[in-house]
Amino acid sequence: xKEQTINLKKKPGLGQRFVDEMKRNYVLYIMSIPIIVYFVxxxxxxxxxxxxSFQDFNIIKGVFNSxxxxxxxxxxxxxxxxxSMFWPVMKNTLLISFYEIIFSFPAPIIFALMLNEIxxxxxxxxxxxxxxxxxxxxxxxxxxxxxxxxQHDGIITSLIALLxxxxxxxxxxxxxxxTIYVGTGIWQGIGWGSIIYISALSSIDQELYEAAVIxxxxxxxxxxxxxxxxxxxxxxxLFIMRMGQILSVGYEKIILLQRSExxxxxxxxxxxxxxxxLGGLSGSTVAxxxxxxxxxxxxxxxTSLVNILFLAITNKISKKVSETSLF
Numbered sequence: 001x002k003e004q005t006i007n008l009k010k011k012p013g014l015g016q017r018f019v020d021e022m023k024r025n026y027v028l029y030i031m032s033i034p035i036i037v038y039f040v041x042x043x044x045x046x047x048x049x050x051x052x053s054f055q056d057f058n059i060i061k062g063v064f065n066s067x068x069x070x071x072x073x074x075x076x077x078x079x080x081x082x083x084s085m086f087w088p089v090m091k092n093t094l095l096i097s098f099y100e101i102i103f104s105f106p107a108p109i110i111f112a113l114m115l116n117e118i119x120x121x122x123x124x125x126x127x128x129x130x131x132x133x134x135x136x137x138x139x140x141x142x143x144x145x146x147x148x149x150x151q152h153d154g155i156i157t158s159l160i161a162l163l164x165x166x167x168x169x170x171x172x173x174x175x176x177x178x179t180i181y182v183g184t185g186i187w188q189g190i191g192w193g194s195i196i197y198i199s200a201l202s203s204i205d206q207e208l209y210e211a212a213v214i215x216x217x218x219x220x221x222x223x224x225x226x227x228x229x230x231x232x233x234x235x236x237x238l239f240i241m242r243m244g245q246i247l248s249v250g251y252e253k254i255i256l257l258q259r260s261e262x263x264x265x266x267x268x269x270x271x272x273x274x275x276x277x278l279g280g281l282s283g284s285t286v287a288x289x290x291x292x293x294x295x296x297x298x299x300x301x302x303t304s305l306v307n308i309l310f311l312a313i314t315n316k317i318s319k320k321v322s323e324t325s326l327f
Contacts, residue, residue: 053077053298069294076298085272093268096249099182105242107186108193109235113227115194116201117219131191143256146184147171172261181257181266196238197231204230236324244311247303273299 022029048063054073055066069075080086111131118124134142149156150170161167170176208226217225251270258266267275277296311326319325 050297050301052294053301055294057294057297059293076295077302079295080299080302085267088264089267089269089272092265093247093249093270096178096181096268097246099178100185100249101242103182104186104189105239107190109197109231111190112194112197112201113223115198116227128191131194133191134188135192137188139252140256142184142188143253146180146257150176150180171257172259174262174265177257177262177265181253185253196234200231200234201227232322233324236318236322237326240311240314240318240326243314244307246310247306269299269303273303 051063052066053076055063055068057063057066071078115124115127118127148154151157152167152169154170157167157170160170170180204226208230209222212222212226247269249268249270251268251274254266254268254271255274258271273296276292276299315325315327
């Protein structure tokens with residue numbers, strides 16, 4: 001009977017495997033160094049500054065010497081939750097974010113589906129180029145255009161008046177602010193946002209459409225049974241990521257569009273954080289007590305925690321319902 005030989009060679013340890021991996025793919029790791037440095041400097045090191053949320057931060061004393069607040073460091077959080085601005089700011093933030101999810105999120109999907117039906121490649125490229133352009137224009141320029149469009153004698157205002165509506169300065173109309181903000185956001189991002197959906201559509205097997213045509217399925221049935229399921233995972237992943245930004249309504253555009261007449265509906269968490277942390281906004285009712293770094297940082301921490309909570313809940317629900325999730 002032939003004896004079986006036993007391989008007694010010791011497996012390489014973790015350290016040796018790491019060295020071997022570095023030698024094998026050293027070019028890729030060298031190329032990744034700038035990315036790693038970027039995230040360390042601008043994403044991870046600034047997280048150390050979150051400590052000031054629990055301190056009465058003094059810019060002269062610094063993080064290490066500033067005293068801790070009362071209530072085990074949660075005094076600023078308690079002040080924010082019990083303050084008069086908490087519910088108005090939360091309401092404005094959630095309403096704008098909700099409108100963006102309802103109207104802005106599906107817009108690139110619908111646009112990509114419509115663009116996918118265009119067979120003339122030249123016409124298709126022209127439409128894509130035109131719709132991509134607003135994304136690359138500076139937000140300052142975009143807001144200047146919006147102000148011009150919606151002022152008393154603006155293009156959009158004149159068009160509304162031509163259609164029988166009221167001619168007025170919509171840019172200082174509190175009732176119109178959210179509509180203008182969300183509507184212009186769709187115009188600005190619909191082309192750029194559709195890129196990932198167009199890419200997902202191109203990956204669908206064309207033989208499925210050919211089989212559907214043979215079976216007598218029209219365009220609508222092809223859309224329901226082939227196209228939508230083909231990009232469903234992409235839609236779900238992006239929706240989960242969008243829910244992780246539920247309270248992160250950008251402040252740049254709001255600051256540029258905000259007027260004293262619209263502060264009551266436009267002051268969202270990010271703007272309120274700016275007002276309390278770095279100073280006031282020109283043309284707005286400034287919150288008392290600016291340069292409160294610790295208080296503003298506490299509001300920022302609260303925003304991030306709520307975003308993480310919504311991300312985790314949405315991801316959990318998606319994993320149970322569709323088996324598609326981020327983690």
